Each structure stands twice: as structure tokens, then as C-alpha cells.
Amino acid sequence: xxxxxxxxxxxxxxLAFLVITACSKDDDCKKQTYFLxxxxxxxxxxxxxxxxxxxxxxxxxxxxxxTDDKDANINPGxxxxxxxxxxxxxxxxxxxILACENPDTxxxxxxxxxxxxxDANINPDxxxxxxxxxxxxxxxxxxxILACDNPDDTKFSTQAGDTKDDDANINPDxxxxxxxxxxxxxxxxxxxILACENPDxEKYSTEGGDPNDEDPDVTPDCEEQITYYxxxxxxxxxxxxxTVMDCKKPDNxxxxxxxxxxxxxxxxxNPDATLVYYLDSDADNYGDPDETKVVSTCDAAPDEYVLxxxxxxxxxxxxNPEAMVTYYLDDDGDDFGNPNVSQTVSACEPAPKNxxxxxxxxxxxxxxxxxxxQSTAGFAINDCDQRNxxxxxxxxxxxxxxxxxxQATENGQDRITDHVWFTRPVSLDIADDRDPPxxxxxxxxxxxxxxxxxxxxxNKCDLEAEFLGLEGLLDPDHDIDGQIVFEGGPYGARWAIxxxxxxxxxxxxxxxxxxxxKLGDHSNFYSLNNILVLLEALNNNINFDYQNFETTHxxxxxxxxxxxxxxxxxxxxxxxxxxxxxxxxxxWLPQDGIYLTLTFNELGDSGxxxxxxxxPNN
Numbered sequence: 001x002x003x004x005x006x007x008x009x010x011x012x013x014x015l016a017f018l019v020i021t022a023c024s025k026d027d028d029c030k031k032q033t034y035f036l037x038x039x040x041x042x043x044x045x046x047x048x049x050x051x052x053x054x055x056x057x058x059x060x061x062x063x064x065x066x067t068d069d070k071d072a073n074i075n076p077g078x079x080x081x082x083x084x085x086x087x088x089x090x091x092x093x094x095x096x097i098l099a100c101e102n103p104d105t106x107x108x109x110x111x112x113x114x115x116x117x118x119d120a121n122i123n124p125d126x127x128x129x130x131x132x133x134x135x136x137x138x139x140x141x142x143x144x145i146l147a148c149d150n151p152d153d154t155k156f157s158t159q160a161g162d163t164k165d166d167d168a169n170i171n172p173d174x175x176x177x178x179x180x181x182x183x184x185x186x187x188x189x190x191x192x193i194l195a196c197e198n199p200d201x202e203k204y205s206t207e208g209g210d211p212n213d214e215d216p217d218v219t220p221d222c223e224e225q226i227t228y229y230x231x232x233x234x235x236x237x238x239x240x241x242x243t244v245m246d247c248k249k250p251d252n253x254x255x256x257x258x259x260x261x262x263x264x265x266x267x268x269x270n271p272d273a274t275l276v277y278y279l280d281s282d283a284d285n286y287g288d289p290d291e292t293k294v295v296s297t298c299d300a301a302p303d304e305y306v307l308x309x310x311x312x313x314x315x316x317x318x319x320n321p322e323a324m325v326t327y328y329l330d331d332d333g334d335d336f337g338n339p340n341v342s343q344t345v346s347a348c349e350p351a352p353k354n355x356x357x358x359x360x361x362x363x364x365x366x367x368x369x370x371x372x373x374q375s376t377a378g379f380a381i382n383d384c385d386q387r388n389x390x391x392x393x394x395x396x397x398x399x400x401x402x403x404x405x406x407q408a409t410e411n412g413q414d415r416i417t418d419h420v421w422f423t424r425p426v427s428l429d430i431a432d433d434r435d436p437p438x439x440x441x442x443x444x445x446x447x448x449x450x451x452x453x454x455x456x457x458x459n460k461c462d463l464e465a466e467f468l469g470l471e472g473l474l475d476p477d478h479d480i481d482g483q484i485v486f487e488g489g490p491y492g493a494r495w496a497i498x499x500x501x502x503x504x505x506x507x508x509x510x511x512x513x514x515x516x517x518k519l520g521d522h523s524n525f526y527s528l529n530n531i532l533v534l535l536e537a538l539n540n541n542i543n544f545d546y547q548n549f550e551t552t553h554x555x556x557x558x559x560x561x562x563x564x565x566x567x568x569x570x571x572x573x574x575x576x577x578x579x580x581x582x583x584x585x586x587x588w589l590p591q592d593g594i595y596l597t598l599t600f601n602e603l604g605d606s607g608x609x610x611x612x613x614x615x616p617n618n
Contacts, residue, residue, distance in 0.1 A: 029053035034060035041072035041100075073099045085109035089120035089148075121147045133157035137168035137196075169195045181205035185216035186250065206251075222247030229254050230264065237261035237270040262298035269297040277305035279314065286311035286320040312348035323347035328359035336361035336370035389588075391519045392596040394615035403606035408451055412607075413441055417592045420492045421445075425452075425463065426607040438528060438609065439463050443491040466491065494525035494588045497534065498597065501582030507541035517586040519595040525588045535579045587613070 033051045035044020037059045043066035050056050068074040078100035083092025088106060091114035102108050116122040126148035131140025136154060139162035150156050164170040174196035179188025180203060187210035198204050212218040225245045229238025231254040240260040244250055263269040275297050278287025281304065289309040293302050301307075313319040326344045328337020331354065339359040343352050351357070363369040399414040399422070406412050407423040414422040421442040444452045452463050466489035496517020500510055515524045515534070526534075536542075580600045587598050598613040 032062060033064075034062060035064040035066075036069065037061045037066070038069045039066070039072040039075075041066065041075045041077075043069075043075040043077065045069035073101055073103060075100070080110070082108040082110060083112045084117070085114070086117045087114070087120040089114065089123045091117075091123040091125070093117045121149055121151060123148070128158070130156040130158060131160045132165075133162070134165040135162070135168040135171075137162065137171045139165075139171040139173070141165045169197055169199060171196070176206070177208075178204040178206060179208040179210075180213075181210065182213045183210070183216040183218075185210065185219050185222075186246075187213070187219050189213045219247055226255060227257075229257065229260070231261065232264045233261070233267040233269075235261065235267035235270045235273075237264075237272075239264050271296065271298055273297040275301075275307065276309075277302055277307060278309040278311075280304055280306040280308075280311070281314045282311075282317040284311065284317035284320045286314070286322070288314040310348075319347045321346055321348050325351075325357065326359070327351050327355035327357055328361075329364065330354055330356045330361070331364045332361075332367040332369075334361065334367040334370045336364075338364040389520055389522075389593045389595055390616075392594060392614045392616050393519075394617045396612050397615045398601070398610065398612045400610045401608060403604055403608035405607065407441055407607060414613075415442075416596075416613075417589060417594065419443075419446075419591045420589050422490065422493075424603075424607040424609045437463055437466075438490055439466060440490040440492045463489070490528060492589060492591055493528075494522065494590065495528050495531045496525045496586040496588070497531060497583065498586050499584035500538070501580070501584075503582055504535075505539045505541070507538060509538045509541045509543050512543060513538060519586055519597070522588050522590070525586070531585065532579045535583060539579075 031051050031053055033049050034056055035046060036048040037044040040059060042061065042063065044061050044064045045066050046064040048069070049064065050060065065076045066074075067076075079098055080100060080102075081096035082099060082102055083096050084094050085092040085108055090109050091111050092109040093112065093114050096112070097103070097108070102110070111124075113124045114122075115124070127146050128148060129144030130147060130150055131144050132142050133140040133156055138157050139159050140157040141160065141162050144160070145151070145156070150158070159172075161172045162170075163172070175194055176196060176198075177192035178195060178198050179192050180190050181188035182203075184202065186205050187207045188205040189208065189210050192208065193199070193204075198206070209220045210218070211220065225247050228244050228246055228249055229240065230242035230244075230252065231238040232252050234252070236254055236256055237259060238254045238256065238261055242264075244253060246253075249255060259271040261270050273296070274294050277293045277295065278289060279291030279293075280287045283304075285306055285308060287306045287309045288311055291314075292309075293305055295302065310321045311319075312321070323346070324344050325347045326342050328339060329341040330337045333354075335356055335358060337356045337359045338361055341364075342359060343355060345352070360371045361369070362371075401407075401412050401414075401424060404426055407425045412423055416422065419442060420440050422438055423441045424438055439452065441451065444450065452466070497513075497515070498517055498519075504510065517524045581602070582599060585598050585600075587596050588594070589596075596614045598611055601610040601612060603609050
């Protein structure tokens with residue numbers, strides 16, 4: 001019995017070892033759980049995850065817990081409180097919501113405690129007292145209400161203490177004495193009343209002591225009546241036709257009669273006063289301080305002269321103390337300023353140091369970058385995106401397609417945009433041994449509904465006809481609604497040379513080459529076949545007559561030149577590598593309006609290709 005048990009235990013131990021060995025062979029990677037982060041807030045959706053050895057394609061991260069993966073403002077890291085603020089006074093009510101940033105600054109506030117969320121004038125910060133002011137004299141009565149601003153300045157005042165709130169002439173500030181004057185001689189009798197203004201000029205006077213208030217000719221100091229002239233502005237000159245006879249000078253009258261006032265509303269205007277006028281050549285109401293005329297205030301102003309002498313430039317009406325000019329910081333000295341850093345000063349003041357009037361610079365740290373710039377530092381047109389198209393200068397991305405990987409599979413394609421998927425076929429369906437070119441798989445999928453096969457005459461391979469751009473190859477039987485036109489590939493992309501490769505020959509042809517491309521300008525962009533022809537010619541020191549250099553959409557017209565790429569295209573990977581390896585190329589995707597850089601690292605057998613390209617800037 002013991003031997004049988006020992007035998008069974010030995011067999012079980014062996015089987016366990018085999019299972020462990022088999023599992024270790026099949027599961028030799030470290031699996032992790034990745035969560036989809038659709039809103040890119042660095043927290044993934046716990047209900048949408050994948051467990052894998054490596055990060056799945058798409059925006060997956062290792063942190064979950066997001067309760068709303070459609071809104072980056074809501075995640076476990078967002079703990080700021082925001083309160084409903086209906087009246088927009090900065091104080092809210094109710095329970096707060098939690099978020100990273102205020103979801104709507106017109107509807108939410110960071111502080112609570114509002115006692116009336118329907119009135120922005122009432123909140124915890126509003127503590128100014130206002131009193132009911134029935135007569136509008138600036139003094140109110142009763143208990144004060146507390147608010148930020150006066151709710152109605154026709155009904156409330158900031159001061160209390162009114163003793164008669166139905167008469168604006170009576171309040172704590174009104175302390176003028178008025179006496180009953182029955183005979184209207186300017187002297188009254190009895191106890192004075194206190195008011196701001198004479199309640200009735202026909203019944204009251206400011207002087208008391210009248211010994212006989214029934215006779216206007218009897219006053220305390222009346223010995224002789226003389227003629228007085230109305231002088232309302234108090235400048236000592238009266239109006240000739242506005243007179244009274246009295247024993248003493250009435251208020252606002254004068255006995256001066258040697259000259260008469262020409263404007264009794266302004267004490268500065270009278271026969272003795274003069275004014276200095278200044279020439280205003282540019283008619284901006286500001287005069288030249290050095291060009292003057294002195295005239296009597298009773299005379300009219302001279303033509304083209306004004307009283308203001310503050311003009312700093314009397315030849316330009318746009319330059320005066322009232323006009324303001326905004327200047328923008330120009331750190332890089334390219335005469336275009338930073339729109340986000342400005343100073344507004346009077347037009348009469350000089351521009352601040354390192355500031356200009358133009359605020360259109362998009363990069364004030366680089367003097368090569370400004371609107372209209374023709375600088376191509378870094379191979380891009382540095383004109384603040386005034387040209388059409390987006391230039392990708394983001395981090396490099398290396399695309400690697402191993403040999404024998406089908407061009408029809410996702411990992412065999414570089415899906416740059418929705419319209420351009422670069423790849424290489426494993427082989428060409430033709431008799432000779434020509435090596436497959438680069439092509440846009442998505443173009444054929446969109447136009448033909450299938451991968452490139454045989455739509456050309458004489459059983460020519462589509463990619464052979466596409467790459468070489470040979471006219472007359474299209475087979476009418478395969479013309480898919482007239483959409484396929486062999487014009488030089490890859491379809492959906494055009495190419496330019498930005499910089500020769502590190503292994504390129506140092507030839508005179510390279511020194512004289514004038515057709516370099518620029519990111520952002522589609523000039524000098526051709527088919528890849530064109531570029532291979534140019535690279536072969538440049539590396540072999542073949543100079544074109546660039547003045548008469550002609551190109552079509554699909555080829556290079558170079559008569560009497562025996563260039564293998566012009567007639568055949570490259571037949572071996574080495575021919576590809578000799579032409580393009582290391583050269584910095586520009587790629588323009590016309591349908592997407594995108595420019596990027598691309599450098600071929602290696603082209604191998606059976607569809608293998610490795611290249612490095614730029615990515616979007618964000």
C-alpha cells in the first residue's frame with residue numbers, strides 16, 4: 001500500500017512540473033491592466049480596460065478610477081468646490097460640485113454664503129448702509145439697509161439724520177438764516193428760519209433788523225439810493241441794461257459803470273481779462289505752445305486758434321495728449337511685437353524701450369519668425385502660419401515594417417492620417433524581380449475597394465504603373481468610374497528634398513542644387529520617383545538645366561540622361577538605400593494640408609522598411 005501511494009505521489013509531482021514548465025513557456029511576459037483614458041485627464045475608465053503585456057493602441061494608461069471619462073474636468077484628482085452663483089456676485093448657494101476647474105464662471109463661484117442669490121448687490125461682502133431719502137436731499141431716515149451699491153440713488157442716501165424728509169431744503173447741512181421780509185427791501189424781521197436756500201425770495205431776506213417792514217424805503221442803513229448793475233459772475237463788471245436803485249449794493253450787483261460785462265455767466269470773461277490762444281494747425285483741438293495770440297476775453301477767438309497748448313505734434317491730428325498708442329514687446333528685435341505683452345501710453349510719449357506698434361509676432365524669442373518671414377530656419381516657413389497647411393515638428397516616430405509582414409495588416413501600415421497609410425508590399429505581381437515601392441494602401445482601399453492589384457494594361461502591376469507614372473498604362477476595363485489615374489506615387493503624397501544624406505557624395509551638383517523644399521510651401525514637391533531621379537543625379541554629379549527643368553505630376557523630363565529610376569525604378573533594396581538612405585525628405589499630404597519630415601533608415605527584402613518621421617506638435 002505504501003509503495004502504491006509513493007508511486008502515485010511521484011507521478012503527480014512529475015505532472016505538476018510539466019504543467020508549470022508548459023505555463024512558464026506560454027506566459028513569459030508581465031501582464032498589466034490598462035484603462036482607456038478617452039478624455040486624456042490621466043485617469044482611465046475602470047469599466048473599459050484591457051490586460052496585456054504591452055500598452056494597447058490608443059490612449060490607454062495604467063491608472064483607472066475616472067467616473068466620467070468624457071470630461072477631463074471630472075476625475076479623482078479634481079477636488080475644488082464650486083457653488084451655484086445665479087446673480088454672478090462671486091458668492092454661491094447650495095451644495096458644492098467638485099471639479100478641477102470652474103465649469104462655468106458665469107454660473108458658479110468658489111465662495112458660498114450668499115443670502116440673496118437673486119441680487120448681485122446683496123452678498124457677505126456688501127456692508128454699506130443706505131437710508132430712505134424721500135426728499136432726495138442726501139439725508140435719509142429710518143433703519144439702514146446693507147448693500148454693495150446704492151440700490152436707487154433717487155430713493156436712498158448714505159447719510160441719516162434728516163429732520164424733515166419731505167422738504168429737500170431742510171436737512172442737517174442747511175444752516176442759512178432767512179427772515180420774513182414783507183416790504184421786499186432786503187431786510188426782514190422776527191426769528192430766522194434755517195434752510196439751504198431762500199424758501200421764497202419775495203417773502204424772505206437774509207438780513208434782519210428792519211425797523212419798518214411795511215416800507216421798502218426804510219432800512220437800517222439806507223441814506224441814499226444809487227444805481228447798481230447786475231453782476232452775477234462777481235467779476236466787478238455788470239450788465240448795462242440790468243439795473244436796480246438801492247440804498248446799498250444788493251447781492252450780485254456792482255456800481256462800477258466805466259465798462260460793462262460781455263459775459264455775466266463767467267467771471268473770467270470781462271473787459272479787463274485777456275486770453276492766450278494757441279495755433280491749432282491740425283484741428284485736433286490741441287494748440288502749439290510756441291504759436292500764440294493774446295486777445296481780450298470779450299473778443300472772439302482767432303481762426304485756427306484754441307485755448308489748449310498741449311499739442312506735441314501740431315501737424316498730425318492723430319498725435320495729441322488725448323490719443324493713446326499701444327506698443328508691444330519686441331524681445332527678438334524683428335519689428336513684430338508679442339500680442340500678449342503690451343503697454344498703452346500717450347501718443348505724445350516715446351515708445352517704451354524694445355516695444356513696437358505691431359503686435360503680430362507669434363514667437364518673440366526668434367527673430368526669424370514673424371508674419372511674412374521668408375526665413376526657413378529648421379526647414380519650415382517661419383511666417384506665423386500665414387501659409388496654408390500644418391507643419392508637423394513634433395517628436396520623431398520610427399515606423400518599422402519587418403519583411404514578410406503583409407501590407408494589408410494594421411501593423412504593416414503607418415497610418416499617418418485618415419487618407420494616408422504608407423506601406424510596402426511583400427512582392428510585386430510581375431515577372432521581373434523589381435523591388436516593391438512605397439505606396440498609400442488607403443488610397444486603393446478608398447478608390448478601388450481593394451488593395452492595388454492589376455488595373456493597368458498588359459497585366460502591369462498597379463504599383464509599378466503608379467510609381468513610374470507611365471502614361472497609357474491604364475486599362476479601360478479596370479477604370480473604376482474614371483477615378484484611377486497613374487500619375488506618380490505614392491498617391492496622396494508629394495515629396496521634396498530638405499537635406500542630403502550623410503552618405504551622399506559631395507558633388508558640385510549638390511552645391512548647385514536650387515530645388516530644396518520648405519515645410520509650409522508646396523513649391524519643389526514632386527513624386528517619390530522624381531526625388532529618386534534627382535538624388536541619383538545629384539549623387540552622380542549630373543547637373544540639370546534648372547532654368548528649363550520641367551516636371552509633370554508623374555515623372556522628370558530629362559532628355560538624354562540614362563537614369564535607372566526614370567525608366568525602371570529601383571530593382572533591389574540596395575538601389576533604394578543608395579538613393580534615399582539618410583536624406584532628410586519633406587512629405588506634403590495635400591488632402592490633409594500637412595507637412596512633415598521623413599528619413600529612410602533602411603529598405604530591405606520582402607517588403608521590409610524602416611523610416612523616421614515627424615509627428616504633430618501637440
